[in-house]
Amino acid sequence: MNAEFPSRAILVGDQAEQLIAKLGIVIGECRPGLVVGTMPVSGNRQPVGIMHGGANAAFAETLGSFAAWQHAGPGGQAVGLDLSCTHHRWVASGTVKGVATPLHEGRSSATYEIVITDDAGRRTCTARLTCAISRRAPRPPR
Numbered sequence: 001m002n003a004e005f006p007s008r009a010i011l012v013g014d015q016a017e018q019l020i021a022k023l024g025i026v027i028g029e030c031r032p033g034l035v036v037g038t039m040p041v042s043g044n045r046q047p048v049g050i051m052h053g054g055a056n057a058a059f060a061e062t063l064g065s066f067a068a069w070q071h072a073g074p075g076g077q078a079v080g081l082d083l084s085c086t087h088h089r090w091v092a093s094g095t096v097k098g099v100a101t102p103l104h105e106g107r108s109s110a111t112y113e114i115v116i117t118d119d120a121g122r123r124t125c126t127a128r129l130t131c132a133i134s135r136r137a138p139r140p141p142r
């Protein structure tokens with residue numbers, strides 16, 4: 001699977017212009033309660049040659065946002081309110097894997113833990129994303 005949301009389209013316009021494409025993020029699994037993706041270190045480094053913390057943050061927010069969109073359901077919206085990242089170790093090559101799981105999924109907000117690991121399975125970053133959830137009744141077809 002590429003950067004497309006499996007249950008409904010959320011990408012608008014030229015997909016090459018989306019940050020998810022620029023960072024090389026691939027969503028491998030996206031279902032209620034679990035979102036898994038990967039991102040290459042190459043192209044996402046600081047000038048000193050290690051993974052950029054901002055790339056980690058964007059990766060984490062992407063995975064958590066996909067999870068929140070799943071929770072919001074058809075016609076619903078999710079928007080990030082707060083993102084916190086703790087960078088545990090640096091990564092200089094390979095691919096990182098991120099796993100987003102819910103800590104809380106309520107009516108108007110949802111919070112996810114996103115664990116990012118390196119190719120050896122070592123935790124490199126832990127993030128927490130809280131999203132505002134808005135649900136609208138699906139509009140009848142015209």
